[in-house]
Amino acid sequence: MMRNYVRGTLLASWLLATYSGLARSEVPVSRREVGKLVMENIPEIPSALQDRLGQYENIRSASFQGWLPGSSGLLISTRFGEAAQLHTVKSPLHARRQITFYPEPIGAATVSPSGDRIAFLKDQGGDENSQIYLTDATAKQFTLITDGKSRHEFPLWDKAGRSLAYSSSKRNGRDTDVYIHRLGQSQSQKKPEGEILIQEGGYWRPVDFSPDGSQLLVSKVVSSTENYLYLYDFKAKKLDQLFPGKQLAFGDASFSKDGRQIFLTMDDPGEFKVLYSYQPQNKSLTPISAKIPWDVESLEVSLDGKKLLFKTNEDGIHRLYVAELPSFRYEEIKGLPGSQIGKHGFHPEDSQRLALSVSSSSLPGDVFVYDLKKKKFEPWTDSETAGLDRKNFVEPRLIHYPTFDQVAGEARKIPAFLFKPRDARGKVPVVINIHGGPEAQYRPGFSAFFQYLASESGIAVIAPNVRGSSGYGKSFITLDNGKKREDSVKDIGALLDWIAQQEDLDSQRVAVMGGSYGGYMTLASLVHYGPRLVGGIDSVGISHFISFLTNTKSYRQDLRRVEYGDERDPDMRAFLEQISPLTQVNKIQKPLFVVQGLNDPRVPASEAEQIVKAVRASGNEAWYLLAQDEGHGFRKKANQAVSLQTNVMFLEKILFPAKTSSLP
Numbered sequence: 001m002m003r004n005y006v007r008g009t010l011l012a013s014w015l016l017a018t019y020s021g022l023a024r025s026e027v028p029v030s031r032r033e034v035g036k037l038v039m040e041n042i043p044e045i046p047s048a049l050q051d052r053l054g055q056y057e058n059i060r061s062a063s064f065q066g067w068l069p070g071s072s073g074l075l076i077s078t079r080f081g082e083a084a085q086l087h088t089v090k091s092p093l094h095a096r097r098q099i100t101f102y103p104e105p106i107g108a109a110t111v112s113p114s115g116d117r118i119a120f121l122k123d124q125g126g127d128e129n130s131q132i133y134l135t136d137a138t139a140k141q142f143t144l145i146t147d148g149k150s151r152h153e154f155p156l157w158d159k160a161g162r163s164l165a166y167s168s169s170k171r172n173g174r175d176t177d178v179y180i181h182r183l184g185q186s187q188s189q190k191k192p193e194g195e196i197l198i199q200e201g202g203y204w205r206p207v208d209f210s211p212d213g214s215q216l217l218v219s220k221v222v223s224s225t226e227n228y229l230y231l232y233d234f235k236a237k238k239l240d241q242l243f244p245g246k247q248l249a250f251g252d253a254s255f256s257k258d259g260r261q262i263f264l265t266m267d268d269p270g271e272f273k274v275l276y277s278y279q280p281q282n283k284s285l286t287p288i289s290a291k292i293p294w295d296v297e298s299l300e301v302s303l304d305g306k307k308l309l310f311k312t313n314e315d316g317i318h319r320l321y322v323a324e325l326p327s328f329r330y331e332e333i334k335g336l337p338g339s340q341i342g343k344h345g346f347h348p349e350d351s352q353r354l355a356l357s358v359s360s361s362s363l364p365g366d367v368f369v370y371d372l373k374k375k376k377f378e379p380w381t382d383s384e385t386a387g388l389d390r391k392n393f394v395e396p397r398l399i400h401y402p403t404f405d406q407v408a409g410e411a412r413k414i415p416a417f418l419f420k421p422r423d424a425r426g427k428v429p430v431v432i433n434i435h436g437g438p439e440a441q442y443r444p445g446f447s448a449f450f451q452y453l454a455s456e457s458g459i460a461v462i463a464p465n466v467r468g469s470s471g472y473g474k475s476f477i478t479l480d481n482g483k484k485r486e487d488s489v490k491d492i493g494a495l496l497d498w499i500a501q502q503e504d505l506d507s508q509r510v511a512v513m514g515g516s517y518g519g520y521m522t523l524a525s526l527v528h529y530g531p532r533l534v535g536g537i538d539s540v541g542i543s544h545f546i547s548f549l550t551n552t553k554s555y556r557q558d559l560r561r562v563e564y565g566d567e568r569d570p571d572m573r574a575f576l577e578q579i580s581p582l583t584q585v586n587k588i589q590k591p592l593f594v595v596q597g598l599n600d601p602r603v604p605a606s607e608a609e610q611i612v613k614a615v616r617a618s619g620n621e622a623w624y625l626l627a628q629d630e631g632h633g634f635r636k637k638a639n640q641a642v643s644l645q646t647n648v649m650f651l652e653k654i655l656f657p658a659k660t661s662s663l664p
Helices: 002-019 047-057 448-457 482-500 517-532 545-551 554-564 570-579 581-587 605-617 637-655
Strands: 031-034 037-040 062-067 074-078 085-089 106-111 117-122 131-136 142-144 152-157 163-168 177-182 195-198 203-209 215-223 226-233 238-241 250-255 262-266 274-279 284-287 295-301 307-314 317-324 330-332 340-347 350-360 363-371 376-379 397-407 410-419 428-434 460-464 505-515 535-539 592-597 622-627
Touching: 037 637, 047 448, 047 637, 062 340, 062 350, 062 363, 074 106, 074 363, 085 106, 106 152, 117 152, 131 152, 131 163, 152 203, 163 203, 177 203, 177 215, 203 250, 203 554, 215 250, 215 554, 226 250, 250 295, 262 295, 274 295, 295 340, 307 340, 317 340, 397 482, 410 448, 410 482, 428 482, 428 517, 428 637, 448 460, 448 637, 460 482, 482 505, 482 517, 482 570, 505 517, 505 637, 517 535, 517 581, 535 637, 545 554, 545 570, 545 605, 570 581, 581 605, 592 605, 592 637, 605 622, 622 637
Parallel strands: 062 106, 428 460, 428 505, 505 535, 535 592, 592 622
Antiparallel strands: 031 037, 037 622, 062 074, 074 085, 106 117, 117 131, 131 142, 152 163, 163 177, 177 195, 203 215, 215 226, 226 238, 250 262, 262 274, 274 284, 295 307, 307 317, 317 330, 340 350, 350 363, 363 376, 397 410, 410 460
């Protein structure tokens, strides 16, 4: 990691020398370190602000990870200390019992169908080189089953709970292969690592085991709009592609209980991922959800094989449906406690109960169990809101604003969620928050940061889903690819036009912020619309596409080239050079705050370093917060608290300059 960071820093120095030639007087740097945090040009955080934010920093959430056997209850993830850990909950609203105690947060976890094993992921300092650990039901001993240094993902149990498939970059650090770990077979080895199954090159992941364990459904990912499904036969050691000759985007997939059908989602022939039943024997395909004009995001077959659950994303809001098998007749599950649904799972011994994670703008995230017979949700966790009344949290309004181009003779509409302060008088300042990805989507889950801005600071927040976002069809997601990159930036310009037309929003006090790709969008917005903005916050953002594509981890490079363009092509390289914010840093004339994790494998810390140095060299103000024990975003409580405090301090300074004149 340090070698890559040094290489990126050297490139950043060259870029800085190239693009800061027109420097005015360089801004002096004041630097201090607090624990693992490095702060540059950030004022001391007022104790009054820390006190005001204390409750918001201590809001908790809980997420479902799996059912435990018999009457043992649920496995969940929640945070009581510095980082999220695994806990068990025996019954509804029962005390949570912690079973992992690592300084690093636990990632995905999965319980074996037999109930006697738990597999979970954990990385180090946000480097995303996740390792797979196994523990038994007592959670007294933990076994590392991977190599301790490569990237591992997607642990998947077979139906008997005796084998675990997963993805790994172990072979060469660039390609992601599929491995299998068989319980008992390698326990006596000093290095109980799995057997490689698929090493075809590219990015592969396991999807589902057949009921008899003879086949494994796997996916090869090329991009957000192109991936392929294959069946791997264990006996023949052979891969067979489903639907060869077509460029498709598949979502979730699962075998039926008898193994004769595969339920899958794909975007053929329309814009959205439709749920189908596919029979490999005769290659017949039957649509199930064709009448729902939105993506089906996930699906699950009940233990008895008589029910098929599926989740849709309808304009950023999740909905749940359950279909009867084999008729495929389905109905919507009504009364969801929130608008966002995370992981879900049928009880392994009872097909009438379904556990799921639920959140919304006013619900930080809790675990519920739905009884299909009673048609009733029951809360199993009730996460603390640190004394804040949930009734006072602000719910956003979904808007659609016109942008610069047209569809069928009318202005294209961009969806966005608007958090408006209650009881606001006059025009209120605005923060535009742009999501990352770019093939992602802002959805109205819980944000303590948004709630504080809207409830305490009197600041409206608008979260747009600009072109290139997922969830709105395969045409929309490609509208910013390649040389159309800055069309998504134009969608922010159109949003500024819309804000100027609103009687309750102050177009003279608008800030922009975003993370990852949203960080690039923040910098690009400051370049193109600087006079209409008061400043911006760039978190783990891309500042120069060529240095980003050069320094991002090798297993990510080809996937990102499909989206952004291949920097090895001279014509595309020239274009990426032209549109990169670092190239146009002299146009960034408003205050900038950059937040970064040192161990970020996606957007290396050199991207942050070079834009901060270049902005200061041009004479402009730049705050910088670097966490030496984080990666692509902050996951530890202490770091999150300082990030929240400094973000609020920066925004209040630039949006309410008269009230914060004492800050430098």
